[in-house]
Amino acid sequence: MCGIVGYIGSRDAKPILINGLKKLEYRGYDSAGIAIYEDGEIQVRKTVGRLTNLEELIEKNPVKGTLAIGHTRWATHGSPSDVNSHPHVDGKSEFVVVHNGIIENFLEIKEELIEKGATFVSETDTEVIAHLLSHLYDGDLVTTVQKAVAKMKGAYALGIIYKNEPEKMIAVRLASPLIIGIGEKENYIASDIPALIEHTRDIYILNDGEMAVITADNVQLMTTDGKLIERDVFHVEWDVETAEKDGFDHFMLKEIYEQPRAYRETISNRINHQLNTVDLSQEINLTEDYIKSIDKIHIVACGTAYHAGLVGKYVIEQLTRIPVEVDVASEYRYRNPIITPNTLVMVISQSGETADTLAALRESQRNGAKVLAITNVNGSSVSREADEVLLTHAGPEIAVASTKAYTSQLVAIYLFGLYLSQVRETHEDAAIAKYIQAIKELPAQAEKLLEFAPIIKQFAERFAKHEDLFFIGRSLDFAVSLEGSLKLKEISYIHSEAYPAGELKHGTLALITDGIPVIALATQEDIYEKMVSNIIEVKARNAYVLGIALEGDTELAKSVDEVITIPKTLPLLTPALSVIPLQLLAYYAALARGNDVDKPRNLAKSVTVE
Structure with a gap:
């Protein structure tokens, strides 16, 4: 995940881009760079490391202009390095690209372009886009971009400028976020609202398969096959802190x-x-x-x-x-x-x-x-x-x-x-x-599972009143139970334990008391009946049981108090889905108890000491 910022207007673009990238540095911080149109040429400044490294580089080698794109990187293709940093250019330094996402067929395109004489200097998939644009250029930047994206597979948000058409900037989106900021005789692009909120609160949000042709005075929206789009402007009401979270209350x-x-x-x-x-x-x-x-x-x-x-x-x-x-x-x-x-x-x-x-x-x-x-x-x-x-x-x-x-x-x-x-x-x-x-x-x-967040919130608010809670599961469900229990205890501070359901009779049942919450995962079909028997054991001790089951399971509801279902998938893959309601339970329980969700007490994000 990387951060993109772009500007076209009459002001010096450099401070606008640097400040915008600072707001997006949480999206990637292994390298950064900017490309600015200056005196008929596109000047690129980029370097590995944090944004401060880029600022030092620009201070030593100044650049100034009113058309620019910038990038802060979270490396996917190619290790963090100066040469792999964005922006990327074609062999003539005419087309310049910043990119968030992954081009799945970049190797295929790269091999074709090498056969046609292109020379590559980085390990990235993004450089392929710049060379592809150069190869396909037909005299018009807009149609060239459309031909290029038609050949690309994957996910991308793109900011593109071209030396010979400096009056415009192109933005393209497919499965990676990108927005257009609307100003007075100036316009912007960015990955997220925080990068733009100090300059404008009026934006267009690009949808998948859409692009924008942006000049200082106008924004033209269209699909990547050229069909024009009319869209209402979205006015941002959020404050800066909320904007950094994309409108969510917490980073979690x-x-x-x-x-x-x-x-x-x-x-x-x-x-x-x-x-x-x-x-x-x-x-x-x-x-x-x-x-x-x-x-x-x-x-x-x-x-x-x-x-x-x-x-x-x-x-x-x-x-x-x-x-x-x-x-x-x-x-x-x-x-x-x-x-x-x-x-x-x-x-x-x-x-x-x-x-x-x-x-x-x-x-x-x-x-x-x-x-x-x-x-x-x-x-x-x-x-x-x-x-x-x-x-x-x-x-x-x-x-x-x-x-x-x-x-x-x-x-x-x-x-x-x-x-x-x-x-x-x-x-x-x-x-x-x-x-x-x-x-x-x-x-x-x-995505479908996340639609049930309001229902999960109700369960979490009920559980938040308790000081003890238990998770039970068998096989893969037990492994997921451990993660669900950890999430709950680390941010809600509710004492929580996860147990293999088959071990209940070996001591754990002594902890089951009247009304105590138990979250029981029952997604593994090969041991489903045995799991139901274990649930009946805790119900016999008057526990309140919330079951996690597969979609279409009508039997578990007969043995538990409430059920959350997850979309049906192969048994080995259920952990990737069953953990999501447990994450939401922990989040909403912590919220109900008034805790600092993103920064729980006594804990740090990265443990770099023994």
Whole structure:
């Protein structure tokens, strides 16, 4: 997830862009850059690191103009570096592009352009767009952009300027946010409202498949195939702080609602849609012989990432039949783990800077293991030191309580498990294709699930009056229960525990008292009847039970007090959906208790000390 700002008018664009990028730095902060039209040429200033680095660069090498686009980056294609920073230009430095999203078929386009003589200098998919525009230019910037996007697959928000048509700026959107700010004889583009709110409160919101041709005096909206659009102006009433949260009350709620997009971007470019296979060969370099030699996998992580690893154990063992151990990172290196040359160690960390996870990574390598990292931050310590890296594309996560990072880790684990299964031939092609189709449906299913937030809020407000609450589940549902319990306790401060439902009779039932809330997950069809029996056990002790079930399940309601249903998917994939109502329960319970949702007491976002 990256941040885009653009300006066209009569004022000096540089301070407008820099201030706008500062408002968007939460969307990405591994590099930044601007491109400004000055004296008949487009001048680019970009650098790796925070915006302060860019400001220092511009101070040493000043630039000034009234047409400009800028970018703050969260790296997806290509590591954080000066050359991979945006904006990107074609070979003649005439077309300049900033981009948020992923071009899925960039390699195919890149190879075609190289055959036609194009020379590339970066590792990014974005540079392909600039060269494509140059190759397709037909004398008109607007129709050229339309021809280019017709060839592109994926998700993108684009800001484009062209040296020979400096009176206009182009904005294009498909599955990545982009807005147009309307001023007096000046206009703007941005990824989010915070970048523009000090200049204008009147905006157009681009929808998927739409573009805008922007001059200082006019904004013309159209579809990417040229059909003109009439749209009412949206007037922003929010204050600056609210605007930074896209109108949500808290970053945590915003990030819960960003999960469908995070799913799409983590899935994007990793599926061969023609062959119905997972393709990670552009990202990880595990040979076929090595993959077939793996006889054990250790998953090592902390907190929420550890809970993702617990789901990963079920997923990888079922897909590949490789034995998997899951360890808390702070314990792993002190237990003298048994590591052989055929042991693959997977470390999971949102930030890529978690001290215990880093220590476990280094210890594993010292013992001869190959380490695969799943992380959200390209260029982090974990991503630099691991042998192989599989990035999630959740974008920056601001709230301390992790939501979209966790679910993006699950999606990455599903894709990796299927990739191993393909190589090891542990499933038939038809079974792999079935999983892939179900994974592709997850974003839309998550969006559907979020529509039930008002109902979940009612349950949460009821539970918020209690000081104790329990989660129960079996198999994958137990792994999700642990994450649901952690979310609740860390932000609502309600004492919460998760238990394997089959263990109730071994002591836990002593804690079930009259009216105590119990959240029971029952999404695993193979042990459904046994789970219902466990629910009946807590109901017999007068617990108040909220069930989490699959859509179409009419039986569970007979055994619980209330039911929340999730869209039906394959059993292995249910955690990516069943956790969402648990996240919302925690959020609304914390809100009802008057807590600081984004910054819970005693906790920090990234734990960089042991």
